[in-house]
Every structure is written in structure tokens, then in C-alpha cells.
Amino acid sequence: MYKYDQIVAPLLAWYDKNGRVLPWRSHPDPYYVWVSEIMLQQTRVEAVKAYFARFTEALPTIEDLAKAPEEELLKLWEGLGYYNRVRNLQAAAQTVMEMYDGKLPADFEALLQLKGIGSYTAGAIASISYGIPVPAVDGNVLRVMKRLSGSYDDILKASVKKQMEKDLLPVIPERAGAFNQAIMDLGAMVCIPNGKPLCQECPLAFCCIAREKGIQEQLPVKAKKSKRKQVKLTVLLLQYEDTFALQKRSEKGLLAGLWQFPNLEGHFTKKQVEQTLEQEVISIKKLEPYVHIFTHIEWHMRGYWIRLQKPILPEGYTWVKKEDLQTSYALPTAFRRYLDFVREEPTGIK
Ligand code: SF4
Secondary structure, three states: OOOHHHHHHHHHHHHHHHOOOOHHHHOOOHHHHHHHHHHHOOOOHHHHHHHHHHHHHHOOOHHHHHHOOHHHHHHHHOOOOOOHHHHHHHHHHHHHHHHHOOOOOOOHHHHHOOOOOOHHHHHHHHHHHHOOOOOOOOHHHHHHHHHHOOOOOEOOOHHHHHHHHHHHHHHOOOOHHHHHHHHHHHHHHOOOOOOOOOHHHOOOHHHOHHHHHOOHHHOOEOOOOOOOEEEEEEEEEEEEOOEEEEEEOOOOOOOOOOEEOOEEEOOOOHHHHHHHHOOOEEEEEEEEEEEEEOOOEEEEEEEEEEEEOOOOOOOOEEEEEHHHHHHOOOOOHHHHHHHHHHHHOOOOEO
């Protein structure tokens, strides 16, 4: 594992000279740190400064925040967006009034219980305002750390963030708040996102694996979240004597113009399939389910092997000899899976 303890001293020395002067830092009151951190989620530091001044002037204490009419609250937040953040802020302030006499608890776990406070914000409040040695890991911190350690872990994974919190916990020095803010500042000013980090100005260049290997711009890895649509299909392997039914797909759209086994959208039971076919069936057997993944879509396929008494099919279907299925028809991979069943008959049939 990367030795994070080697970064502490040079990072703090750098921070003492170069740390940013921010309004909420001159009064590291837990309330101020809290409000600023919530505002900084999805908003740039420069934009937050004016909002922070306005907000804390209008609502200088947690009690004021807890009692503020919603109208005023939303007005103060206007332009920052993500209005749930300020609603959660007020709900948490009301809890703090009820449970902690208007003072944010000096306890990481207790902070985590408050609405809208996750491990990063709890870590920031606990370390900056109360000097509690806990990390505050967000995307910026992950970027810096993954470059330092030359790691290709996907930083969008919750497990990666959790592991980073675990790795940093034993490293946090007495100046916990300064350490966490130093990483934040390094990430904002030197080890910057979307572009070349300024490695020549970095106090941690001496121990940075990404710099050593020249892979700074490849890191960190953020794998795109899959937004694939899931479609359920029931595939019908319709057999009459030694022929199987095929259908040509539409000339437009996914797998345009290829051939496919007849299929129904949705997952059908054996009984529903029989009812849908409306003809005499010799036997119907369930096949193993199969998932086929395209870039934007997933087909969750169920299948039935159905032997028919007569070759009755609606228009647009063709009866194809078993041996021609393999060679003469362009079947997409998703349906070729079913050729295996045909080949391996009767294996795969339940
Ligand atoms: S040396 Fe470069 S890549 Fe490594 S931590 Fe510093 S700025 Fe980031």
C-alpha cells in the first residue's frame, strides 16, 4: 500500500505558506464550516463567497437557521440550485436545536446522523472546527491521492472512497483540520482536475507515482455509470419437424435487418406463451435465462423451446431448416445463444 504518512510534513509546510484565505476559515466556527461545505457541493469557491456572506449575515446562528421561514431560506439560496441542500440544512439545524442545544456535536458519528451530512462534511466539520483526527474525503482528495499512489481505482465507486477514508485515518496528524484543508487546496490549486496538474509546483512531487510514470493525466479514473435501459424479452424457439421459425428485424434501429427468433416483449410464463400462440403445441420447455448487453441497452432474455403440431405462423416469419440456421441467416449474437440449444439438443432444456 502507498505510504501516505510521507506526505504529512511537506503538505503542512506547503499549506502554511500557500493555503487559501477563505471567509469561513477566518472563523472556523462549526456552523460556518458546515454552511460553507454544503454550499461548496456543486458550486465553485468564488461563487460561494458572496452567498456565504449573505447567508451568515441573515442567519448568523444555528437557531436563526432552524427558525427561518422557508421563503427566506430559499431566497438566500436562490441561484445556488439543488434546493434540497438548504432544506436538509434547516432540518439538521432543527435537530441540533432539539438534541444538542444549538451546538453542532463534536463527534464524527453524531454529525453523520444529521440530515444532509455525509462522511466528507462530517469529516470537514469535525477536523476543521474541533481538531478531531478524521479524514474528509471528496472527489478532489481522491484525485490527489489516486495520482500520488498511481492507482487506477474508479473513484466513483463508494467502496474506493471508503477504503481511502480507512487508509488516511491513521495518517491524520494533530493538525487534522490543516491537513484536510491542505489536501483540498492542493487539489484546487496544484493537482487540478481537467488538465495538466502543476507538478513542478507540487510539494508532493518527490513521492508521486503518477508523476514518476507520466500518467498524471490518465488519473483519476472515473468510469461512466451505466445508464443502460433494461428490456425483458421472451424468446420463442418455435420448431416444426426439423425447421425453426425466424423473423427479419426492422430495417431501422437496433440490429436492423438481421434475423431473430420470434420474441415477445416482457417475461412470459409457460402458460402465457401457450395462450399467446393460440395453436396446438406438442411440447414446451423452458430454456436457461440469458442477459445480453449492448452499449445502451440490456436484454434480459427468457426462452422457451416449443414444438408445434402444425407450421402455422403469422406473416413475416420464415421456416428455416436446422442446418441452415447456422450458415444462411445473419443472427445477432443475442440470438445465436439459442443456436447452442438447438445444436446441443436436448441439453440446456429444463
Ligand atoms: S506531482 Fe503532480 S500529479 Fe502528483 S500530486 Fe503533485 S500535482 Fe498531482
